Amino acid sequence: xxxxxxxxxxxxxxxxxxxxxxxxxxxxxxxxxxxxxxxxxxxxxxxxxxxxxxxxxxxxxxxxxxxxxxxxx
Amino acid sequence: xxxxxxxxxxxxxxxxxxxxxxxxxxxxxxxxxxxxxxxxxxxxxxxxxxxxxxxxxxxxxxxxxxxxxxxxxxxxxxxxxxxxxxxxxxxxxxxxxxxxxxxxxxxxxxxxxxxxxxxxxxxxxxxxxxx
Numbered sequence: 001x002x003x004x005x006x007x008x009x010x011x012x013x014x015x016x017x018x019x020x021x022x023x024x025x026x027x028x029x030x031x032x033x034x035x036x037x038x039x040x041x042x043x044x045x046x047x048x049x050x051x052x053x054x055x056x057x058x059x060x061x062x063x064x065x066x067x068x069x070x071x072x073x
Numbered sequence: 074x075x076x077x078x079x080x081x082x083x084x085x086x087x088x089x090x091x092x093x094x095x096x097x098x099x100x101x102x103x104x105x106x107x108x109x110x111x112x113x114x115x116x117x118x119x120x121x122x123x124x125x126x127x128x129x130x131x132x133x134x135x136x137x138x139x140x141x142x143x144x145x146x147x148x149x150x151x152x153x154x155x156x157x158x159x160x161x162x163x164x165x166x167x168x169x170x171x172x173x174x175x176x177x178x179x180x181x182x183x184x185x186x187x188x189x190x191x192x193x194x195x196x197x198x199x200x201x202x203x204x
Contacts (some may be wrong), residue, residue: 016177021109023096026083035124036109043128044105051103052107052158057096059109062087062177 001037003050016063020056029056081162084199093194093201097181100156100163102130111199112192116182117142119168120150125179129155133170142170148173149156160203162189 081097136151150171195204
């Protein structure tokens with residue numbers, strides 16, 4: 001995992017990677033090859049009182065060759 | 074009369090397209106795990122990939138087996154019922170996990186999730202509202 005501080009506007013730089021996003025500041029704060037790598041940043045115990053919005057959120061940036069999508073089930 | 078609360082989520086831009094992706098929290102195994110998923114009105118049910126199942130400690134094949142049909146063909150998945158929280162609302166949501174689902178986006182589909190909110194896609198302005 002690598003710590004970064006990049007606006008979500010530039011998430012295309014991390015295509016194919018898992019990123020942790022500060023959803024208040026709209027900043028990418030970490031990048032990893034797997035969800036497991038960034039797992040500690042996006043996980044809290046139930047006892048932890050951190051508000052949901054202050055927990056970074058995991059997201060896998062689509063590869064550039066993945067879209068366009070027609071996602072139906 | 075109590076007014077409905079409104080939450081706004083800007084679309085994500087991946088360099089070529091904008092996507093309605095929103096955060097959610099899984100409440101499972103004594104943990105809170107915050108993830109994100111694409112809101113997909115074309116999906117009957119929510120679907121997440123194996124990597125997310127592993128991080129949640131979900132044993133995929135312990136769910137109810139289902140066959141999912143889409144443009145790309147059919148895949149096998151397993152339905153699990155998980156506690157999630159979205160925009161402050163907590164509920165049990167049926168979610169399919171599949172090792173055969175290889176798209177980067179995890180999807181929040183209609184079943185249960187769409188019943189909980191009034192969902193507005195502001196395509197011209199690139200944001201989504203949950204009410």
